[in-house]
Amino acid sequence: MNGKSLGPAPQTVLEVCVDNVAGLEAAIAGGADRVELCAALDCGGLTPSHGLMRAAAQAPIPVYAMIRPRSGSFVFSGEEAAVMAADIAAARETRLAGVVLGACLPDGQLDCELLRKLCDAASGLQKTLHRAFDLVPDHAAALEQAVTLGFGRILTSGGALSAIAGLEQLTNLVQVANGRIAIMPGGGVRPELVASFWQAGIREFHASCSAVMEEVPRLVSFGFQRSGQSQTSVDAVRKLALTIRDLRDAM
Template sequence: MKDFNLEICIDSAESAIIAAANGATRLELCGHLMIGGVTPCTGLIKMVKDVANIPAYAIIRPRFGDFVYSDLEFEQMKRDVVACRELMVDGLVLGALTPDGHLDIERLKPLVELSNGMHLTLHRAFDVCSDPFRALEEAIELGFHTILTSGQAANAYEGRKLLKQLIEAANGRIDIMPGAGVTSSNLKEILTTTGATSVHLSAKTLRPSLSTHRNPNVYMGLPSIDESIIYETNPEEVKAARQVLETL
């Protein structure tokens, strides 16, 4: 049996406990998964380190949206890297692009240097790069250890052809980790087709709000987002994914 990494993306201490207890080997720690994840707050980082006994990698993403950052956003990212390092976070998940869709080397290099040897994952900014093979080589040169990618497709299942090509091109120099739309149902085919040994999924489910009262005329954010439900890691899905990995 191969030694697979099962990374679960979480945005709460509750989900960290569930993921760690049901077979995850690593956590990607985010704030607000509903918008794709942003840099987690200090309190959440500390809580997850207290309640989960597996490595946690924090995403460095200052806002929702694209990955072309202003000077002030870049300064914020640098400060977040330093803060995560001081909090003894196990690794970082980050990325930045130029307007024409290439890795922003001028911004990424200082972030890598500030990480001071932490494990580094290039996040799915990779999936909107204009040349994935150029980005692969640049990520290796910068010192990243992992690339999280759907194979530049809507999900990793649809992107499995490019994922396989990237893994072959990487040739062991960097870990290519399929992510986006990965479930226990398609996990086996994704891994056997691509040859990947790490996988990333949110394994999320919905739970109702604990609130028994709500003003239907008031929204804290977009009216299109249902604020009466909360995303949480599904223990059965994590367990099922772990069971699939144990058969490979």
């Protein structure tokens, strides 16, 4: 370094997805920069309850609410679209920072008509396009649509089953985005993989940072707890956050 400033370093962000109050508290304690608030993380995340949104609004870091009314496909009916619009209104009413959206047509392309309506409903809130993006037939075309719709970032594994398996496509997407929209890898992001994403120009990261919960046999036998169920781990969040910050500080 010659001591001459080259302007501010790119912002680095660790977003942790959580689906309950304990997870929210663990993400904050571990040093997350942002939270994606969900229900039912075991199926990719659904819309959190109004009460959980209200509790999360007290967090000292930005919180984005997942807006997804059910598991399964990302092809939504008119009635489901109305539910999503109402959930966006709940996120706004509770003063969350943003929402996480996605919708597809039956052929897999983004449903830009519905997404435009949802983005209009979310005007003034930050917006992330979620991993419905991974199912589109043409990622470059969908990226351009996301930019036009006003999304701030795309959460994606590069169309692969994990972000590291999709690294080549993630690298291509960063180049196509050219700073117009953030590409945020999700799907198996762990500390030992961060350097590979960093070298691709990625500065926002999404992870569950979870660990397997202690099982209570009686709860499992009644079906009130799943065997192998995970929960957000403060230690896992802290380790990932420190890895990202070490890379940032080394710039």
